[in-house]
Amino acid sequence: xxxxxxxxxxxxxxxxxxxxxxLHYMTALAIQFSGNPxxxxxxxxxxxxxxxxxxxxxxxYGDPCLDQRGNPCFGLFADxxxxxxxxxxxxxxxxxxxxxxLVADAIPFTLKLLVIAILFEAVVGIxxxxxxxxxxxxxxxxxxxxxxxFVISVPIFVLGVVVREFVGxxxxxxxxxxxxxxxxxxxxMFSPVFKPDYPMASLIIPGMVLGATSLAVxxxxxxxxxxxxxxxxxxxxxxxxxxxxxxxIGVHTxxxxxxxxxxxxxxxxxxxxxxxxVTETIFNVPGIGRLVTMSARTGESSVVVGVVTMLVxxxxxxxxxxxxxxxxxxxxxxxx
Amino acid sequence: xxxxxxxxxxxxxAPVGGDGPSTEATTGGEGRSASLWADARRQLLRxxxxxxxxxxxxxxxSMAAFPKLWTSQDPRSCNTDRSRISPSGxxxxxxxxxxxxxxxxxxxxxxxxMVIAVMATSGIVLFxxxxxxxxxxxxxxxxxxxxxxxxxxxxxxxxxxAIVFLTVIKRQNxxxxxGVLFLLAWPTIARIIRGSxxxxxxxxxxxxxxxxxxxxxxxxxxxxxxxxxxxxxVYATIVLGSFVAAxxxxxxxxxxxxxxxxxxxIMISTHQVYFLExxxxxxxxxxxxxxxxxxxxxxxxxxxxxxxxxxx
Numbered sequence: 001x002x003x004x005x006x007x008x009x010x011x012x013x014x015x016x017x018x019x020x021x022x023l024h025y026m027t028a029l030a031i032q033f034s035g036n037p038x039x040x041x042x043x044x045x046x047x048x049x050x051x052x053x054x055x056x057x058x059x060x061y062g063d064p065c066l067d068q069r070g071n072p073c074f075g076l077f078a079d080x081x082x083x084x085x086x087x088x089x090x091x092x093x094x095x096x097x098x099x100x101x102l103v104a105d106a107i108p109f110t111l112k113l114l115v116i117a118i119l120f121e122a123v124v125g126i127x128x129x130x131x132x133x134x135x136x137x138x139x140x141x142x143x144x145x146x147x148x149x150f151v152i153s154v155p156i157f158v159l160g161v162v163v164r165e166f167v168g169x170x171x172x173x174x175x176x177x178x179x180x181x182x183x184x185x186x187x188x189m190f191s192p193v194f195k196p197d198y199p200m201a202s203l204i205i206p207g208m209v210l211g212a213t214s215l216a217v218x219x220x221x222x223x224x225x226x227x228x229x230x231x232x233x234x235x236x237x238x239x240x241x242x243x244x245x246x247x248x249i250g251v252h253t254x255x256x257x258x259x260x261x262x263x264x265x266x267x268x269x270x271x272x273x274x275x276x277x278v279t280e281t282i283f284n285v286p287g288i289g290r291l292v293t294m295s296a297r298t299g300e301s302s303v304v305v306g307v308v309t310m311l312v313x314x315x316x317x318x319x320x321x322x323x324x325x326x327x328x329x330x331x332x333x334x335x336x
Numbered sequence: 337x338x339x340x341x342x343x344x345x346x347x348x349x350a351p352v353g354g355d356g357p358s359t360e361a362t363t364g365g366e367g368r369s370a371s372l373w374a375d376a377r378r379q380l381l382r383x384x385x386x387x388x389x390x391x392x393x394x395x396x397x398s399m400a401a402f403p404k405l406w407t408s409q410d411p412r413s414c415n416t417d418r419s420r421i422s423p424s425g426x427x428x429x430x431x432x433x434x435x436x437x438x439x440x441x442x443x444x445x446x447x448x449x450m451v452i453a454v455m456a457t458s459g460i461v462l463f464x465x466x467x468x469x470x471x472x473x474x475x476x477x478x479x480x481x482x483x484x485x486x487x488x489x490x491x492x493x494x495x496x497x498a499i500v501f502l503t504v505i506k507r508q509n510x511x512x513x514x515g516v517l518f519l520l521a522w523p524t525i526a527r528i529i530r531g532s533x534x535x536x537x538x539x540x541x542x543x544x545x546x547x548x549x550x551x552x553x554x555x556x557x558x559x560x561x562x563x564x565x566x567x568x569x570v571y572a573t574i575v576l577g578s579f580v581a582a583x584x585x586x587x588x589x590x591x592x593x594x595x596x597x598x599x600x601x602i603m604i605s606t607h608q609v610y611f612l613e614x615x616x617x618x619x620x621x622x623x624x625x626x627x628x629x630x631x632x633x634x635x636x637x638x639x640x641x642x643x644x645x646x647x648x
Contacts, residue, residue, distance in 0.1 A: 011487075018488035023500065026519075030505035149637070153630035155581040157588045158604065158622050165611040165618075274493035281589060292496075296503040297590040304503045308496045316491050 004327055012320050017081075019312055024077045027305055032069045036061060084309065091306040099306035102291060110276055110287035112200065116207025117272050121215040122265055126258070128215075129222025133257075134249065136227055144223065148216035156275060160209045160282035167205060168192030193284040206283040210275050214268045221264055225257040232256075259329050266322030270315035372566075376642040386638035389631035396628050399443050400450035409440035432607065432617065441598055442620055448510055448599045449628070453579035455510075456517040461572050463518070464525030471526065472533030472564075473556055479530075486523035494520050495585070502591040513592060517579055528571055532564035539563075566643040570636050577632025584625055600625045 038055050039047070065073040083089040091099050132144035151159075172190035175181050189201040229235060230253055238252045273288075280289035288307060295303035380386045399406055414436035432438045471482040501516045502508055536542065537560055545559050586592035587601030595602055603621035611618050 014484065015487050015491055018484070019491045022488055022492060023497070026497070026501045027504050030501055034505045034507050149633060150630065153577065153581075153633045154626050155585055155629065157585050158626060161604065161608050161611070161618065162622065165608075165615075169612060270493055274495040277495060277499065278585060278589065292499060293589050296499055299503065299506070301500075301504045304500055308500050311496060312492060315493060319491065 005324060008320065008323055012316070016313070016316055019316065020081065020084075020309065021077060023305070023309060023312065024080060025072055027301070028065075028071070028073045028076070029069075031061060032067065032071065091302045099303055099310075102303065103288060103307060103310060106286060106288045106291050109194070109199075109203070109285050110273070110280070110289065112203050113207050113210060113276055113279070113285060113287060114269065114272055116203055117211035117214075118265060118269065120208050121211035121218050121268070125215040125218030126222050126261060128219040129261075130226060130254065132219070133223040133226030134230070141223075144219055148220050151212055151216040156209065156213055157278045157282060159212060160206075160279055163205065163209055164192045164282055194286065203285065206279050206285055209283075210272060210279040213275070214264075214272065217268075218261060218264060222257065222261050225260055226253060229253050229257045259326075262329065263322055263326050266325065267319060269318045273311050273315065372643065376639075379642040380638060383638050383642070385634055389634040389638070392627055392631040393635065396446050396624070396631075397450060399446040401447075403440075403443045403447065406443045407437075407440045409437040432603070438603075438617070438620065441603060442600070442624060445598045445600045445603060445621070446624070448593055448597060449580045449583050449601075449625075452510055452514050452517065452583045453576045455514045456521065456579050457572055457576050459514070459518040460522040460525045460575070461568065464522035465529050465568060467522075468526035468529030469533055469556060469561065469564075472530040473537060473552070473560065475534075482526070483530075486526055489520065489523045492520065494582070498582070498586055499589065499591055502586065508592055508594060509597075510593075513583060513586060517582060521575065521579075524575075525568060525571060528567050529564060532567050533560055536560055536563050570640045570643065573639055574633055574636035577629040577636075580625070580632070581629045 036052075036056060038052060038061060042052075063073065063076050065071045065076060083091075089098070089100070128144050132138075132141040135141060168190060169192045172192060175190050189198070189204050191198070191202045193202075194206070195202040235248060235252050238248045243252075276287060277289035277292050279285070280287045281293045284290065288311070292304055292307050295301075295307075414434045432441060467482050471479040497520045498516045501519075502512065505512055542555060542559050545555055550559070583592060583599070584601035584604065587599055588605045590605075592601055593599050595606065600621040604618060604625070607614075607617040607621075
């Protein structure tokens, strides 16, 4: 166990460096092949050379290696790593604001959204999976199977737009027309966009949309895992001993079946951060995801690169923790 | 896949042939015991879900390849007088905000999604498949290097990586989108192939072929690959669907194809604000998109069941 942790930590370092280099090289190649990204800010107008020069320098695109196609720009990469790990500097936007500041403003909303999404997918997903897995071939089983395939195949932005219009606008308008319904529900929870007045209530529906795809995966995973374990010898033994059904399912089956599910939920935190880009754009939540989309649309590539680098680091740390947790949770796995 | 050499059929043929006389009768003219693939084909053709999904994909594919078959209208002949006119017999999907025929736009919009999905999928199958085969077959330091590189690509979340690249490059056309999908998705295929190569490279028939003196390349392509390819085929089918969805998602976020081009993603993102007055503007492209993704996923599921002997 101890050796495994050390080895996993040692593997973590090259992976982080490699991923950051991949991100760096993709950006460098894009600049080398399509020219200075600062020009995009001016649209059709030709900027004065001095202004262009100044902005280019300030955003860190002035390095001559960015003019040589295919050059991996190791010097630039080393500078970037130094800035990130020693000065905690992820770059600046056009108005001289640090990307770390922008992210600090946006992160509370994204965190709330993530908590709602993960809670929703864990509670509903596991419940649906257990229901389907315990009675394979029943109506509940088919219902879960069919609905999960359907949810997985609807792209999240289609789901988001349709939910916003149907639930937020149409159904919300009906609710807002009734006097007896409190404002928190009618114009908070069922609002088509994020409302600063109801910071928690108006994030519930976006959170559910964000968690929907992973909810389907969680349900399927729980279902398969329960179906496998319920036929295991130790469950039969537990039944033969005469334990109550509740104990056999709650303790013997469920605990073992949830190991892969918990791993998935951990890994999914990273995926949900990427998914938040779409959900926050649709529901206009002022979180990290919308920051990325808005900067991408206006061509502020320095912000996009900085924020994504930060998110990637978070995802990597989350994956590391999940791996270590897995080793603790499942004693059957012996790492050499 | 029936061209397994004598070493392969000598070991693998016996249990497959044990299906009993009924299957012999149905295969009829072939006159030999059914292979895994013949069995799978028979099972798939009997599966109504697979057949429906397959027909749907064929329809969408023909829209992409020959849009003239489906519509004689030009999606670019627009007239703002006709903006947002509801569907009618002559124009089944009505007109969009600029007064262009919406049905023609939907038909022509199939092409970019399908072209991107097919090109990116063939790319990852060829490249990822080769690397996975090499890593699984040779093991040792080849495997270590390839696996570490795969880890690195894995840790970059798909959507985030795509947004970064497409924002910086600013040339958002079919080629760059295909490129970024390919770049970020090949390790999954490589990992799948690597796993199934490792599990089948020590089987008896491979050892037998090795003992007879087959070269490495022959072992890989004649003996190991045909038996390791099934999981890749399943994944490639599903990934076609997710690439169609990914193209639309990137377009919706504003980093994919840009408006003069025609695609379902553009149809959805341009008309989302008119949902309340004219919901059909949103429902037609959404329906086509979801149907395509769903069909690919269902086909993949059916393929998995048909190719896995455990489910017989």
